[in-house]
Amino acid sequence: MNKYYTEYQRKLTDPKRASEKIENGNTIVHGLSIAEPPALLSAIADRARAGNLRDIKIYSLLPLAHAAKTVLVPDLSDCIQAYSWFVTAADRDRVKVGLDYFVPNYFHQIPRLCSDFMKIDVTITTVSPMDKSGYFSFGTANDFTSTAARHCKRLIIEVNQNMPRVFGDSLLHISEVDALVENNVPLLEMIPPEPEPEDEIIGKQIANLVPDGATLQLGVGGIPNSIARYLDGHKDLGVHTEVFGPGMVDLIEKGVVTGRRKTIHARKSVFTVTQGVKRTYEFINDNHSIESYPVSYVNEPSVIAQNDNMISINSIIEVDLLGQCNAEFLGGSQFSGTGGQLDFVRGAFNSRGGKSILAFYSTAKKGEISRVVPRFQTGTVVTTPRMDTHYLVTEYGVVNLKGKSTRERALDIINIAHPKFRDGLLREAEDMHLI
Amino acid sequence: MEIEATKVGNAIVISLKGRLDAVTSSEFEKSLSSWISEGANHFLLNFNNLEYISSAGLRSILATSKKLRERQGKIFLTGLCGSVEEVFKISGFLSIFRVFASAEEALKEI
Numbered sequence: 344m345n346k347y348y349t350e351y352q353r354k355l356t357d358p359k360r361a362s363e364k365i366e367n368g369n370t371i372v373h374g375l376s377i378a379e380p381p382a383l384l385s386a387i388a389d390r391a392r393a394g395n396l397r398d399i400k401i402y403s404l405l406p407l408a409h410a411a412k413t414v415l416v417p418d419l420s421d422c423i424q425a426y427s428w429f430v431t432a433a434d435r436d437r438v439k440v441g442l443d444y445f446v447p448n449y450f451h452q453i454p455r456l457c458s459d460f461m462k463i464d465v466t467i468t469t470v471s472p473m474d475k476s477g478y479f480s481f482g483t484a485n486d487f488t489s490t491a492a493r494h495c496k497r498l499i500i501e502v503n504q505n506m507p508r509v510f511g512d513s514l515l516h517i518s519e520v521d522a523l524v525e526n527n528v529p530l531l532e533m534i535p536p537e538p539e540p541e542d543e544i545i546g547k548q549i550a551n552l553v554p555d556g557a558t559l560q561l562g563v564g565g566i567p568n569s570i571a572r573y574l575d576g577h578k579d580l581g582v583h584t585e586v587f588g589p590g591m592v593d594l595i596e597k598g599v600v601t602g603r604r605k606t607i608h609a610r611k612s613v614f615t616v617t618q619g620v621k622r623t624y625e626f627i628n629d630n631h632s633i634e635s636y637p638v639s640y641v642n643e644p645s646v647i648a649q650n651d652n653m654i655s656i657n658s659i660i661e662v663d664l665l666g667q668c669n670a671e672f673l674g675g676s677q678f679s680g681t682g683g684q685l686d687f688v689r690g691a692f693n694s695r696g697g698k699s700i701l702a703f704y705s706t707a708k709k710g711e712i713s714r715v716v717p718r719f720q721t722g723t724v725v726t727t728p729r730m731d732t733h734y735l736v737t738e739y740g741v742v743n744l745k746g747k748s749t750r751e752r753a754l755d756i757i758n759i760a761h762p763k764f765r766d767g768l769l770r771e772a773e774d775m776h777l778i
Numbered sequence: 779m780e781i782e783a784t785k786v787g788n789a790i791v792i793s794l795k796g797r798l799d800a801v802t803s804s805e806f807e808k809s810l811s812s813w814i815s816e817g818a819n820h821f822l823l824n825f826n827n828l829e830y831i832s833s834a835g836l837r838s839i840l841a842t843s844k845k846l847r848e849r850q851g852k853i854f855l856t857g858l859c860g861s862v863e864e865v866f867k868i869s870g871f872l873s874i875f876r877v878f879a880s881a882e883e884a885l886k887e888i
Contacts, residue, residue, distance in 0.1 A: 416870070417873065417874055418840065418874050420833075420837055420840055420869075421837045421841040436868040436869065436870070437869060437870075439868055440832075440865050440868050440869045441833035442833045442837075442869055
């Protein structure tokens with residue numbers, strides 16, 4: 344028998360036994376989103392509930408249903424302290440009341456936080472099945488997960504045949520693994536929201552900013568995801584993105600994305616994390632044109648900038664008249680996180696011919712609230728500082744703030760607000776002595 | 779924070795006034811622990827006059843309830859209102875504890 348299969352069998356165990364190696368006071372990092380390992384998380388939660396595990400610290404980024412139903416449940420709050428690098432519905436309310444703690448970060452720096460600033464006892468994540476050479480792959484979650492896997496005392500993996508096998512710097516050898524369990528459940532899906540009527544206007548405006556041969560990053564959220572359908576007429580686009588999503592599958596299959604004119608990793612679509620639906624995972628599985636790398640590489644601004652005509656497209660919650668952008672704070676509390684927005688805002692601007700685009704609907708709550716505000720509410724976090732803001736796009740237009748004075752940018756920003764709010768914003772701008 | 783404790787039937791009624799937070803939660807836990815060491819098993823926490831509860835307060839209630847569970851004891855809640863009720867709702871803690879509309883109703887059942 345192949346020696347790797349022998350080692351596999353030796354390390355194979357069940358989730359309960361695997362979790363028994365976790366000790367009181369341990370710090371655990373789990374795989375991002377789709378790679379949350381449900382069987383291992385469940386076993387940890389069971390031990391904690393039985394009173395056999397306490398003072399556990401667990402770190403998540405974009406936690407989903409598996410984490411929400413196991414280690415993030417309210418009745419384990421006294422024995423598990425959860426930390427979040429990017430908040431979702433799974434932990435938003437807990438962060439709001441202080442049960443979970445948010446850790447501010449740039450996404451591209453999290454691997455370094457894992458290696459240099461944390462002492463990780465255990466990393467758990469879902470991986471794709473082992474090949475004949477002894478390699479698993481990190482699949483949908485390379486990001487910080489691969490670094491945490493290599494900077495912990497104990498690595499326990501959950502092997503799932505549904506996890507796509509991904510190339511790039513995404514492989515994990517059996518010799519690096521301490522224990523493994525098998526659990527072939529369907530992967531979680533993140534279904535893109537239904538498009539809004541404004542998406543067509545915004546999408547077409549953004550498409551005009553994207554030249555043929557550009558390299559794209561599309562962020563999370565409804566607007567960036569819906570942009571893809573308006574790029575159908577483009578040629579030889581490339582992908583260097585944080586999140587590889589369903590929209591990119593469509594562009595590749597239509598031949599719009601070829602990667603031929605990318606400056607680095609030509610002909611390859613590069614990403615660090617995948618979120619999507621079954622079709623997305625099937626597409627990237629065993630696909631040599633798709634490569635994942637750690638987020639410390641993919642999101643490093645100086646790497647992003649190496650691609651000429653790098654176009655990053657992300658969304659924000661609101662912008663103030665100074666040009667500061669908030670993409671993560673809502674109703675006085677942490678709604679999501681910085682993620683990779685500023686990584687790509689800076690990297691794309693520094694690219695030759697590059698553009699960073701922040702797109703948003705001009706209003707919220709069915710037109711009741713303007714997303715263009717004179718000033719942020721006290722305590723609101725700034726995701727993209729005003730000096731970094733490049734293009735802003737709403738259904739009312741496109742503005743480029745680079746090089747603009749405080750007066751010019753205030754007027755430009757007001758021009759892309761919903762018309763019913765513009766007079767009020769002008770008056771506020773006068774009161775602020777911006778105009 | 780002021781803690782007023784009264785034995786009523788099978789239960790100890792603990793009325794809290796002020797803030798249950800990182801500063802006062804250990805005092806709260808000590809108070810319940812001393813009743814537990816005297817054999818008390820069921821507690822009714824009355825939050826009518828509690829102005830504020832933090833995550834530390836939530837955790838201290840949860841930790842105490844788990845100690846009681848080992849002795850088949852329980853914590854019940856009443857008097858939830860305002861921001862304290864909001865915190866219980868948002869945190870999901872309403873799903874962990876039985877809440878009564880009034881102390882009288884609670885004491886009939888305990």
